Amino acid sequence: MTTFDHAPETKAGFAGDDAQQVFDALMRAFEDYKAENDARLKAIETGKGDVLAEEKLARIDAALDHQQRRLDELALKAARPQLAAERPQPAADQREHKSAFEAYVRTGEAASLRRLETKALSAGSAPDGGYLVPTELEHTISSRLAAISPIRSLSTVREISGGVYKKPFVTAGPATGWVGEGDARPQTNAPSLDALSFPAMELYAMPAATATLLDDSAVNIDDWLAGEIDQAFAEQEGIAFVSGDGVSKPKGFLAVPTAANSAWSWGKLGTISTGAAGAFAATAPGDVLIDVIYALRPGYRQNASFVMNRRTQAAIRKFKDSSGAYLWQPPVTAGGRASLAGFPLADAEDMPDIAANSLSIAFGDFRRGYLIVDRQGVRVLRDPYSSKPYVLFYTTKRVGGGVQDFDAIKLVKFAAS
Template identity: 45%
Template sequence: MTKPETKSGAGGALPAVPANYDAPAADLVTEMTGFLSDFSAFQADIKSRLQQQEDRMTHLDRKTISRARPALSTAVEADAPHQKAFNSYLRSGDDDALRGLELEGKALSSSIAAEGGYLVDPQTSDTIRGVLKSTASLRAVANVVNVEATAFEVLVDHTEMGAGWATEAGSATETDTPQIDRIQIPLHELSALPKASQRLLDDSAFDVEGWLATRIADKFASSEAAAFISGDGIDKPKGFLTHTAVDNDIWSWGNLGYIPTGAAGDFASGEAADAIVTLVYSLGAKYRANASFVMNSKTAGAVRKMKDADGRFLWSDGLAAGEPSRLMGYPVLIAEDMPDIADDAFAVAYGDFGAGYTVAERPDLRILRDPFSAKPHVLFYATKRVGGDVSDFAAIKLLKFSVS
């Protein structure tokens, strides 16, 4: 059979092929091979374009997530190497990773064993600070500052500034020479020494950092709470009750003023609430806005029974969970280290402790692992530096359980 002629249709249409035409096998194979080759090239091109599009979208998503990521998340990722290295040190004593971070400048300021141990990881440090802040300690109402030096200085100007209405012809009154007191608060080393068995540390399910943070925080909290109230200032903070207390009628700077209850070791009979009212208004108005009471549980048990002349209780419990109770509308801090009611005891304090008492501390907390001193246990020597003292003697008043 001869191959039929091809005729061009209008507009360059394909040639007409009779239905009964049988193409040779070789031509069919050639056509199919070309078609499959072109189709494969087309598939490869589509896949390449889709992959490029996916890569661009992934890149955009990463940039968007990076920009939207909270600062805390970034900080956690940045602190992860230090936390992992610190965990390894606590469990096995391997400090190579910590030293490596120190050389790279990643371990905060430094982590040098010669200075008393390695810096704890930020997450553990934040846990300890959170517990200290939430405990029933004067820290909860005091002024807390972070310092890098060995002491913190407070400059207090308690001069009565001269002021008056000026006239065009009259002379202005000269202001008196300022009376500035410099109060220095030295920092002391606070330590804790929890211990754990090596077998417990080898258990991967044991949260060594959480356990250590809890033990250290409990020890620090109890030591601090006592020192801020009655510490003698020798190798520890100086408590506000350690300062000389004088009758508020003769109060002078450098002392704390007190109000007597009118009865030895008790409130005056029939006039119990009067001493509380007098104590409140013995404090200057500028301090009362942020003032609070400080007493222990036994004293609180006696005070909460008090009523005013109309039979209303002076004490009111907090309306919400975590809100402190109030006495005459002012919050009450229950600090168990305050003295009990007794003869001449200063069992109740009232004042603006944010102005009146300052807690100064270094932000770093160090841990030194000691596997030798208490075998088979491992000791963890934790240290931080903290100090405290009265920074404004006019901001705190005391209630003395005495006749005068």
């Protein structure tokens, strides 16, 4: 019998959790899940299906998700870099920038920051102004975003100094062939090139602080600001990287035109249908997962991952392969990821739920398939007037994204054909 507590978990509850204990609880929940599902399937085969068995399985499934979320929280907390004292001391100009930035955040005194940015001939100011955060804080924000954002952690990330990154690609390659040692070498045609553009769009967050917090010298301002904005940035990025329309935001991979994989062409993502509208096929429902795996070319497949939300995972947990083994498997270690058919599985809550014609599962080598561009510089504008007695910090960064290799990602479409 399952003994897991299904009460909602609070952040405070994670403080005393040990990752190994939570991992052990997850493994016990999965063993209970397999035993209960096997019993349910056997009862259905003998015509003795029971509603209570379905409800019990749903409770165990909820317990599995509960333990997985706890484990993810602990792994995320461990992955987030701290502004630790043991880091090498920055150069004198960086220390001066850090000191001037802290004075600006705490008191609003901006003369030192203005002098430093003028001295550095700083360009690319945001339309609403603000000042560049110290380099160490910018790197910390980027590292935390990589730990939080599932698509960012899977994709290629490029840092740029301009507003647009252009990536050339070959539309028609040069002629090639084999020749013998003494054969004439025919002249080959030059390759035809085109370019994909990835503009960096402005993303903002506006954390608030009290005067008491800013006056407290024990509060690490860099750590506070990074902690306030990383989750806000990650949530907005996550939505954009999955389904953004490319207007004032990155273009998500689900916003790219699609075509049945048998009719795939460059500029589109190939889809494999489940065979049923808004559902998996009634018989052999897991076959579509195998189909999408082998729809990907071998060169991409070796580094591929599944991407879906937890509700889609819950439907897939019941699937078995021909030998009776479950396709979904929990993480092998406390800090690892669950796997599906032997491939890593990334939780992306911004992926759509299963519905008619939905693209609820993605599979591919996102490192080669999706590109994220970060423009250098995170800016902060202090606003003590708009929401008195609170001080707002209008924080902006520029980020773009889009598909860079349309052959590296495949989608599962919940449709009859």
